[in-house]
Amino acid sequence: MRDVAVRFQYRDLLLSQIDEQVKWLSRGKIFAQPGFWPAVSLVGMTFFALLHLIGSALSPRIHGRMAEVALWLRSLEYAAWFLLYVWLVPIVGYLPMTLIFMPLLSFRIGYRSKKMLLLSAFIGFLIVLVFKSFLEVKIPGGQLYEYLPDAMRSFMLLNF
């Protein structure tokens, strides 16, 4: 109920910004105005959210909502892990960072055996091999690669 109300207010806020955030041209039909689609979507969101809010207010209260919200918040930790990985890959390099990150996160979530940690590093290696070495996806080399000897550096930049 509360989260629905927050969402509703947020949308209402976006709708109140429409005159500042889109341009209304002096000429041209309403359907061709740049602001027409944001307006349609925001009015639609507000309309459905309002009905949803009324429906939620009339429905019986669900207990245990705070435990559920706590679970949502727990996901933020893993979002932070993900962003840390994203931030470090261009610095450390894709292969070394993946080889560090996968066992580290596996350890964090409770896989403490040597077998699982090695397996996670191996899967990380396979992922890098498939995507960077074979499929050649665009992931730049790490800044730390600059400190490697010449031949090794170009090999790492090209493949890992």
Next chain:
Amino acid sequence: MDVFIGAMDTLLRWDVLIALLIGSVGGVFIGAIPGVGAAVAIAILLPATFSLEPIVGLTLLLGIYGSSMYGGSIPAILINTPGTAVNALTTYDGYPMTKRGEGRRALSLAYSASFLGGIISVICLILFAPVLALVAPLFGSREIFMAALLGIVLVIFAHRGQVLAAGMLACFGIFINSIGLEPIKYTKRYTFDQSWLASGIDLIVVILGLFALSQAFLLLVEKDRTPKAMPVDGGLFQGLKELWIYKRVAGVASGFGVLMGMIPGVGEFTAQFMSYTYAHKSSNNPELFGNGSPEGLVASESANNAVPAAAMIPLLALGIPGEALTAMMLSVFYVHSVIPGPQLFQNQMDFVMALYIALLILNVMVLIFLMFSTNWILKIIQIPTRFLGVVILVLSFVGVYSLRNSITDCAIAAGFGVFGLVLKRLNLPIVPIILGMVLGGIMEVKLRASMARVKTPLDFIDRPISAIIFGIIVLVIVLHIRGVIKEYRGHKQQIEEARNDAD
């Protein structure tokens, strides 16, 4: 004949065939591992396919799309856990059959029914091709706008019991698609003077966040589970023979799958629901449904496997994706400047035919693969779910970061990942957001393009096709409102009866 030869020429290349093989076999595994699914895999692989030729990238993704539901039936039948969401109905009858000691029979029937559904769907697609080639050019801006609008309306009303939330999320999708520079006059919309918002929010970033990262977060925060299943003894060919007994149910269910796949915004769930209801009502043993009915299993599996090929019809003929997976494939077309729509049917029919034949081949490949490798797959799917979360998280990075090496994109994807987790936990649908983004963009461009020929709103429906689509939209809305009123009255009557009984 020339078209067929051209299609075979496009298809019979080692890179295309390898892509098809990897996609088909990989799709079976992806479908069989509970917690992954075709949407997650396609979202991750999408940017990697941009560097491949369109036919190679598309056959890879088509392979995954077309084969994941085959794989999803394995854990649904053997461990009561659907591999993909659309295999949920398979657990109703598949798992009770396993408990009765008929796991092998259930698997064999499921594979055979899936195969039949897939093949019927591709045959329909091939037979429809000349008709589509004739009809597709009749779709101008107004007709495509109306068809996209129908897609939005259907995706909202297809989520029965969640219509308000689906409407809200579809409008949210339309809104996030409108952020950034608009495509005609290039004015800024909802950028709040932030440079990172000026180029808009990329569809693939949203897809990866909502499908892949949200799934990774979900697996990481929930309790660890390791799927375990007993191996299956004996051959799996008997189902092909047994399917003949249920040919009526399998045929009708495949028909529902084709029909529902063709209609944008509807998809597998409605097709399964209609097929299952039909099989239940027309069965001589209705009491078996939900307790291990082979007919129920056949209805569910034939229907869901008939959808992928049929879902390609609105995508290829009109450029309108009917659900999330075809929306993802649309971006592969756009990246390679192959624009699906009437022109594709007129100018590149051999390319379209090559995709159809690829679908046909993949069904045969998957059936043969499954007949011999089910026990092997069972060993591989026993991955602890939280560990799977780590793998998906690392794979998602490849998908998002390789797009344009942007940390901002990754942060946006992580934000949508958390949002997707909340939606999944609340049991709210994600697909309306994606379809809102894709169809919203199509609607805006087509509406503005048609403005030159439209003087009054009535001009939108002064041509036969747009008038028919408009009629269908009105009919869908009226039928829905009627259904809601009926449901409300029934509910009210039940309460009154309960009150009278209590008195």
